[in-house]
Amino acid sequence: MTTQAAISGHEADHSGPNYIAVFIYLSVLTAVELGVYAMGLPQAAKVGLLIALAWAKAVLVAMYFMHLAMEKRALAIIAIIPVILVTFLCFMLLPDLTTRMWTKFDHPRPVTNPAEMGAHPVAPPPMQVP
Amino acid sequence: MSEAAAVDTHEHGAMHADQLEPSLTPGNMGKLGMWSFLAGDAMTFGAAIAAYGALRIGNPNWPSPAAFLGITTTAIMTFVLICSSVTMVEALGSIQTGRMARYRNFMALTVLGGLLFLGMQAFEWHHLLGEKGMSIKVDLFDATFFILTGFHGCHVFGGVVYNSVLLIRGMTGKLTPAKANLVEIAGLYWHFVDLVWILIFTFIYLI
Numbered sequence: 001m002t003t004q005a006a007i008s009g010h011e012a013d014h015s016g017p018n019y020i021a022v023f024i025y026l027s028v029l030t031a032v033e034l035g036v037y038a039m040g041l042p043q044a045a046k047v048g049l050l051i052a053l054a055w056a057k058a059v060l061v062a063m064y065f066m067h068l069a070m071e072k073r074a075l076a077i078i079a080i081i082p083v084i085l086v087t088f089l090c091f092m093l094l095p096d097l098t099t100r101m102w103t104k105f106d107h108p109r110p111v112t113n114p115a116e117m118g119a120h121p122v123a124p125p126p127m128q129v130p
Numbered sequence: 131m132s133e134a135a136a137v138d139t140h141e142h143g144a145m146h147a148d149q150l151e152p153s154l155t156p157g158n159m160g161k162l163g164m165w166s167f168l169a170g171d172a173m174t175f176g177a178a179i180a181a182y183g184a185l186r187i188g189n190p191n192w193p194s195p196a197a198f199l200g201i202t203t204t205a206i207m208t209f210v211l212i213c214s215s216v217t218m219v220e221a222l223g224s225i226q227t228g229r230m231a232r233y234r235n236f237m238a239l240t241v242l243g244g245l246l247f248l249g250m251q252a253f254e255w256h257h258l259l260g261e262k263g264m265s266i267k268v269d270l271f272d273a274t275f276f277i278l279t280g281f282h283g284c285h286v287f288g289g290v291v292y293n294s295v296l297l298i299r300g301m302t303g304k305l306t307p308a309k310a311n312l313v314e315i316a317g318l319y320w321h322f323v324d325l326v327w328i329l330i331f332t333f334i335y336l337i
Binding site for chain 2: 023030037050096
């Protein structure tokens with residue numbers, strides 16, 4: 001049975017989505033996320049898996065709790081536009097990563113506990129670029 | 131659903147879960163309005179999360195979130211929010227089928243879930259501000275954390291107020307099954323808040 005089929009109506013009184021099935025999927029995916037977090041995988045694999053799991057959960061919420069799966073296509077287009085624009089925004093931020101001055105200098109986290117001040121002096125403020 | 135069918139269900143107060151509010155008819159623009167607002171809100175959250183990512187990737191000394199942020203409390207918060215989404219759709223299904231007592235119970239549970247989430251977030255912030263020495267003024271790690279989770283917390287608070295108004299209107303008889311579309315529109319907002327938390331939980335806490 002597909003996920004779509006499993007989520008589609010089961011109750012006799014209406015043919016809406018099976019919200020309990022969606023809830024179970026979301027809970028299981030959250031548990032898998034916590035498992036991935038605790039497994040000690042290489043960072044790239046961990047990040048990729050966690051982002052994929054988060055998107056799977058977000059799509060489940062949008063499709064079934066927010067009814068996009070049963071709605072007119074116009075609403076789905078409204079919903080997808082921010083996703084496309086934020087994707088472009090991520091690419092637009094890439095040049096910033098390569099040109100930002102302060103990334104080239106070592107600025108350790110400032111020490112907030114006075115007892116540690118001697119061992120780890122507070123870092124100077126980031127360089128001001130005119 | 132045809133116009134005739136929509137009129138019929140409104141008149142008899144016996145809507146079913148599959149008979150949703152018409153999306154783009156001139157007489158019923160509430161859903162379109164909420165979706166338009168959510169699209170704008172999604173851009174705000176998207177821009178904030180993208181900026182967080184850029185700042186984090188660009189800083190080789192970005193602290194490991196695991197060193198500061200415990201995930202036990204936030205995993206429970208995630209579960210609470212998912213549960214409150216389920217109670218919200220059950221509240222909608224109840225009012226659409228004219229079961230007002232059931233609607234009030236599920237809407238009360240939804241409000242309770244929101245309050246529980248806010249309480250746990252307050253507990254977490256108290257711990258981080260006190261024992262962990264975090265503050266919005268310390269560095270970008272702290273600033274982005276408090277801004278993103280705080281902005282989301284404001285949305286949860288707004289949702290609790292929104293849902294409470296619908297609960298009170300249901301208790302005083304001002305909200306009837308004929309106006310079930312108001313609950314569906316509120317539900318869109320509430321589920322969006324849940325959806326955003328799913329992403330914040332991953333990007334801020336887990337990665």
